[in-house]
Each structure stands twice: as structure tokens, then as C-alpha cells.
Amino acid sequence: MIAYSINVCIEAKANHDAPNMKQLDWDDLRLVLFIAQEGTLRGAAKKAGLSAATLSRRLDELEDAVGQKIVERFQGGCVPTAFGAEIFALAGQMGEIALEVERTRDQQDAHAASGLVRINTDEWLSYFLTTRFARFHDAYPNVEVEIVTSHRPYSLARREADIAVRPYRPEQLDLVARHLGTLSFGLYCSRAVATRHADALARQDWATLPFVGFDEPRAEFQSDRWLRALPGAPAPWMRCSYGLGILDGVAHGAGLGVLATFLAGEGQDLVAAMPRIPELDQEIWLSMHRSLRNSARIRAVVDFVGQVFDEYRQTGA
Secondary structure, X not given: OOOOEEEEEEOOOOOOOOOEEEXXXXXXXXXXXXXXXXXXXXXXXXXXXXXXXXXXXHHHHHHHHHOOOOEEEEOOEEEEOHHHXXXXXXXXXXXXXXXXXXXXXXXXXXXXXXXXEEEEEOHHHHHHHHOOOHHHHHHOOOEEEEEEEOOOOOOOOOOOOOEEEEOOOOOOOOEEEEEEEEEOEEEXXXXXXXXXXXXXHHHOOHHHOOEEEEOHHHOOOHHHHHHHOOOOOOOOOEEEOOHHHHHHHHHOOOOEEEEEHHHHHOOOOEEEEEOOOHHHOEEEEEEEEHHHOOOHHHHXXXXXXXXXXXXXXXXXX
16 A cells, blocks of 8 residues: 555644644554445454454544544444545545546556466455456566465465465464455255255255365364254265365266355355355455565565456446
């Protein structure tokens, strides 16, 4: 993120002395913009990749700096004060300027960025990324990308990878994190299985249906625990050591299996027995070592990953 600052003239509340000039950093205004967009501190914090407590503290500090309340906080959300409404408008204008500057910078970075970027992620997220990265090469022809798939997270501190995309927020202090979105899961089968077992599926008579799941060493995965706890459902007759094996089995008629919901739009001709299983939702975070934040090639990949998740959140594709 490019750093900006702006001078805001605030009259001292306590008296009618000369105006008190305060310089606000763009990061402060960006947080205000998120509050305006989301309407709650929790929503703004999630968008900023901060905890709600940290955002609340940052807002307190900002209000102390300018000497006026920006928002009134209620249990149901935040309401701007008259002064806050002006700051919201200013933050929105600054946001548009920042986007325009970054678009110009990105055009230059497309030529300047070069080198290798290694992304470590798990299986479903690896599939999600690899099927969407082709156009990145058009924009950044000199950047090479390795997507390293593993259940075990690689160490960013030891530079085993440059970027991690994982279903949890890292706690290491030397890492910076960005919330990308939510990965959801559903229960799917092939169209042939849906036709053959239409009555049982309509009644959710799981006892008469075939299932595909993980093998015994991976039986403690959250999705497999859910599947094995499905009322009356038999143990999966086909078991795989990796998620894409489950996808292959389900797509080719071996039975029902738990799959990431984005696969429904990938041309697999899948039928949803349960379109979404809320308790399996995963919050996805991108993290990297803070020393890499200013690298052109890293920034290009980070921004692109954020873009594809934004597109998925908006369109489901």
C-alpha cells in the first residue's frame, strides 16, 4: 500500500484559539474508509486484516489526534458524527486517488517486476489458484510462480516459501497477513449418481447412498469428521489420500463427497446434495514476511491473489 498523508485543519474543542494542524496518515484514513464501507468495527477490522480490538484502539488514537469524535459506537454498528461524515467523504476521495496512483504504479511494475515467487498452500486452495493464474502471466511476463502444495505449512521465516495462503491467520510477529475471504464446502455427487439415487437424496436417506472420503491417516480432517458423522451414512467405500482424488471419484460417479463449493462452477457437472455446509467454512489468509512487502514481484502476486478472491466473492467464479 502506498503511503499518503494529508493536513486536516481541526479547531481545538476546548477554546477558540488558532486552528490545530494535524497530519493524518493515509493508513488512518484507510481504516476510516473501511468503517464507512462496512458499518461496523468488526467488519472493518476483518477487511483491514486487524483484530477488532486493534482497530478500536487505532480509532481512539485517531480521534484523540484530531480532537473530535469521528463515529458514535453502538451495539449494532457505527454511526458517523457530523465531523465523521466529512472525514468519511474525504477518505473516500483519498481512496479513489490511491487507486488511480496504484493503477499507474502497477503499469510500471508490470515491466519492473521479475523473479520467482513461491506460494505455499493446501490442496483445495492450490487448485483454486492454479486454475486462475494464467492471466497473471499476461500482466507480469517476467515473474515466475511456483505453487507448492502441502498439508504442512512451510516456514516463511526460513524462506521455505515467500507467501502462504492458509485457512488461518498466522500469529508470528514478523509476518504480515491479509484476509482474503471464505472458502466454503458442500456435499456433491455426479449427475449420474443424482439421477440414480434421486429418491434417497430427496429424503436425505444417507444410509442407502455411496460415499467417497479421505483414507484413515486423514480421517481427522474436519470435512471427513463431518462426513462420518452424517446420520446413518456408511463409511466411505472409496478412500483417497488427497482431496483431488475425492473430486475425481465424485465426478466420475463413485458416490457423494465433500468438496469446495467453487468446484461447482468449474465444469465438473456436479450436483449439490447440500450446497453449503456452514460449519466447514474456512477463513482464508495470505501471509508473508514483512521484509518482502516492498518487493515488486511479491506485491504483484499478493495483489493478484487478492483480486481473484475478490472476484470469487462477488461472482462465485
